[in-house]
Amino acid sequence: MRTKVKDIMTAEVVTVGEDTAFKEVAGTLLSNRVSAVPVVDRDAHVVGIVSEADLMRKEEFQDEYKQPWKVRLRHRLSPEGAHPAGKAEALTAADLMTAPVRTVGPEAPVAAAARQMDEFGVKRLVVTAADGSLCGVVSRADLLKVFVRSDAELVEEVRHDVLGRYLWVDTSDVRVSAEQGVVTLGGAIGRHSDAEIAARLTRRVDGVVDVVNELEWQQDDLRTRHARTA
Template sequence: MLARDVMTSSVVSVKPDTTVHDLAALLVQHRISAAPVVDEDKRVIGMISEGDLLRRDEIDTEKKPHRRSWWLEMVGTDRGAGAYIRSHARTVGELMTREPVCVDEDATLADIASILESHHIKRVPVLRQGRLIGIVSRSNIVQALASAVAEESLPGSSTSDAEIRTMLMGKLAGRDWAFPGRNIVVRDGVVHLWGAMWSSDQLDAMRIAAQRIPGVRSVEDHTVPYPIMPGI
């Protein structure tokens, strides 16, 4: 399987001039922990995550300075400046990790797994001709593995898994109840739905949309109810 077969295509990205406060709101709104940073041409120039927002002056989590050795004072190698930037930066461009690791849409899952492991990262942007088209996370790979194990014995289909997924994403595009490209894996003609669902109607609509795609053998539901916070 390739990156394009499992990637989340409905990627939430931000610009370098996005404010830190707007970024925090986006992460909460879309229930994600990180986002690619792109320029005007959709080229990835950085990555920003919730980890970059942990030490902030606004919420009194700024890392407190400690007494420095006299020789650090002399040579000027103290890292206090970096900590100050992380806690006081106003825009994503001032906080983001620059020159992030990216993969092409034709990258194999084996290559992506190696990249995630060797770079100690949880996700990687997917590019087509240098422009952002999706993102592959560790959970996408685990979902692909679970789907492959479940369907190892099924015979092949005349319609490829990639074609089925593309057609399904096309049917779901623009529908508020759907999540095109997010937590959808197609293996041997079986559509696997993952993630959290708000309602049984949402799940039924997803299942019906998938079953109408030529070549789909069945739809497997791996979703869980979306957690509701107490008091809401």
């Protein structure tokens, strides 16, 4: 039911090596029309990432670095590498990159990637295998893909997975429809609790915006359960 990172990530990713020169990194970003590139070592393991913002440090602090006393003051007031001005002196990708890089596994659910991006305030995550090798990159734009699924896709998944696999009850009288991502469950089902479970599982389907639960039931087992515990 849950879309995985590998389903929406960009798998063909341009990379640079640790020794790649500043100008070559800039050219790689421009020629490939990307805003960031992973940095890999000789064994193709991801060791960092360089973004447009990292490259812009050189221009941002260019005038300041013409005055050596300001440079010395910055290094005295800030730990080594803690201030972005330090990247203005960068000559290679290893000097420019942000490390360690935020990563996610290809089998992770999209929701986990979204939470990680929000927690760390990043626009993208590098997707890596267990050994640290590069699998792809997933961006905020990629995460939006789950919300542009067609209504027909959502209906099919609810029918096949929610009703056909996860509910071990008769769902032959349940109707499913969708409009603009809002799924409506209608018809009849055996128990009140099954109707609630069906609605809850439907909400978990990636791309579902909301659920309208119009299911009717023959047995109100929830009321009976509450009466017994009262």
